[in-house]
Amino acid sequence: MSRLVRLVGLAVLLLWPAISFAQDFPNHPIRFIVPFPAGGPADVISRVVTEKMSSLLGQPVVIENRGGAGGLVGINSVAKSTPDGYTIAIAPSSQLAMNVTLRDDMPFHPMKDLALLTQIVSVPxxxxxxxxxxxxxxxxxxxxxxxxxxxxxxxxxxxxxxxxxxxxxxxxxxxxxxxxxxxxxxxxxxxxxxxxxxxxxxxxxxxxxxxxxxxxxxxxxxGSTQRIAILPDIPTTAELGMPKVEADNWYGLVAPVATPKPVLDKIYAAATEALHSPEVKDKLAGQGVIAVGNSTADFRAYVQREIDRWGELIKATGIKIK
The missing domain is CATH 3.40.190.10 (Periplasmic binding protein-like II)
Structure with a gap:
């Protein structure tokens, strides 16, 4: 029994810094990296979501536009940043799925070097x-x-x-x-x-x-499975006999992989509450954007499926980014 007590005590001591840190998180502004210039779809989506997240977290979530290489520069900077929860990002499908196969010089692997928190939106x-x-x-x-x-x-x-x-x-x-x-x-x-x-x-x-x-x-x-409300007369590729041409764009919320789980849980809770709120959903829907906010497990599984799906096309066509 005494050995069990000592092991439990050791575990608490080891976990206490992360627990203590998470209880105090956030105590200053959070940087939200948008890996594209201001004014584009990712930037507009991010401003809608972070406004709500800021009110939920009690600290400003400040957008920082860091473009370059189709989003690679910004997301790589997040993968390499201090894992304290104060640097997070909106990551495009290209950086979380396609580039895994497209680039031989990919500087990070999304499934290994990033905490994939939730899918933010789907954009037909x-x-x-x-x-x-x-x-x-x-x-x-x-x-x-x-x-x-x-x-x-x-x-x-x-x-x-x-x-x-x-x-x-x-x-x-x-x-x-x-x-x-x-x-x-x-x-x-x-x-x-x-x-x-x-x-x-x-x-x-x-x-x-x-x-x-x-x-x-x-x-x-x-290029989606369903028509969209704001352009209801435009048919889907599936309706037109090409169900394999499914190409919804999507963006996910990511952080450095070593960020303490209690901190990730706080960020996840704020993001999903924002994405499920009527005001955020309505603002995004008005632009033809679908708010998601799924579970971390579902998002990780989706990213892996997208890596596999697009990887098959890339290998079949021989497309590469040098």
Missing amino acids: EILVVNPTVPAKTLAELVALAKAQPGKLTFASTGPGGMPHMATELLKHTAGMDIVHAPYTGAAPAVNDLLGGHVQMMFADVPVLMGSIKAGTLRALAI
Whole structure:
């Protein structure tokens, strides 16, 4: 019995610093890394969520935009930061799933070097074309591309991001020969699409919604399993006979993997309460963004499935980021 008491006492002593630290957490502002420039979808989503998190945690959750390499710079900085809960981030699907296979020089592994707390949102991708393209349906676009191999060019927000990989998935599934034109973000890509310099692209709903409603871009399909309320007339790729072309973009909440669990639990509780709150859900839904806030176990399982799913496409097509 005395040996058991000593072991329990030792365990309490070892755990006490983390417990004590967590009880005091947070006692100063938390940095929330957005690995993209201000004004983009990740930034807008983050500002809605962190405003609510700040009120729940009793300390400011301060956004810091740290762009570069499609989000790699910002998320790598979080993986390498002090694991005290005061540096967390919104991580895109590209950095948590696609880049695991796309990059041979990936500086971190999301399943090993990051605490994957919860999925923040799901953002449907919409396939659009410039109105001068003689295709009013997905089937007509595929037929046009096959009739003119190598003639159509698709824009993306950068190599390895969801807009790029969604179109690669369509290209592979439909057997199309189209040319990739990578840009350094959504704004220049959409500008060139509007100007007719490229013919088509997949992108997040918030990026394209204004142009679709203005009639300056023609929407052909949503790369999701369900239609969205703010654009109810646009069919899904599944409805149009391509269920394998499922390309919802998504973002997750992450922290350094060695962050004490009691601290992670506090961050998780604040994030999920924010994401389940009516005001946050409504603000995001108005932009075509779906709040999630699932369990950590479910999110980890989802990330692994996405690593595997996109890894199959990447290996089949030979795509790499150098």
